[in-house]
Amino acid sequence: MINNYFFDFDKTLASSGNASVSATKEAYKSMGLTVPNTNSILSYMGIPAEISFKKMAVEKLDSKQILQLTDKFRSIYQDVELQSTKLYPGILEMLQQLSHEKKNLFIVSSKKTDAVKRNLKNLKIIGFFNAVVGFDMVKNYKPAPDGILLLIDIYHLNKVESIMVGDAKYDIQMGHAAGVKTCGALWDAFDVQGLTKAHPTYLIDQPKQLLKLE
Structure with a gap:
């Protein structure tokens, strides 16, 4: 049992609808980074952003940049998550x-x-x-x-x-x-x-x- x-x-x-995907793309864009495609983002859902964001990045990112990127993502995501989830x-x-x-x-x-x-x-x-x-x-x-x-x-x-x-x-x-x-x-x-x-x-x-x- x-x-x-x-x-x-x-x-x-x-x-959460498209909230995670759109917030991820907007975060990369805001930092002038290559924006990952939708399928790449979805394939990494299920592991923390601190890990997946580094793996999706075309550019080599240091720990400070990863922190900035994930903070930006969570800020954008929080603005839309309650309406879309x-x-x-x-x-x-x-x-x-x-x-x-x-x-x-x-x-x-x-x-x-x-x-x-x-x-x-x-x-x-x-x-x-x-x-x-x-x-x-x-x-x-x-x-x-x-x-x-x-x-x-x-x-x-x-x-x-x-x-x-x-x-x-x-x-x-x-x-x-x-x-x-x-x-x-x-x-x-x-x-x-x-x-x-x-x-x-x-x-x-x-x-x-x-x-x-x-």
């Missing part, structure tokens, strides 16, 4: 049912913790979750298992009863590394092939299917 659910946020529970169909009902069944629900995200909480509050779903772990709360980011292991340690959770749910291969790789079950969420996954090749325990295309997993 699954009692502990670790969720990714972006493109798993909610969509929406829950996927079926997510609220799924969370309500899991909560009714007294399951333990957590968020493990590559976003900053305060940003995820801001989104959860705006979407009026923060009350469903026991805790939120962003990339700023761990030493090693996805696909390292640190976020999940931190929560398992704090809440004394059984790995056998735990599952990581996400739309990206990084989520599945993190779950495998943590020793928990994994579930690929297909409803807005950018890289379905990569997600499938990561060999999740389960693959689902509707949130309600999560309720039937064991």
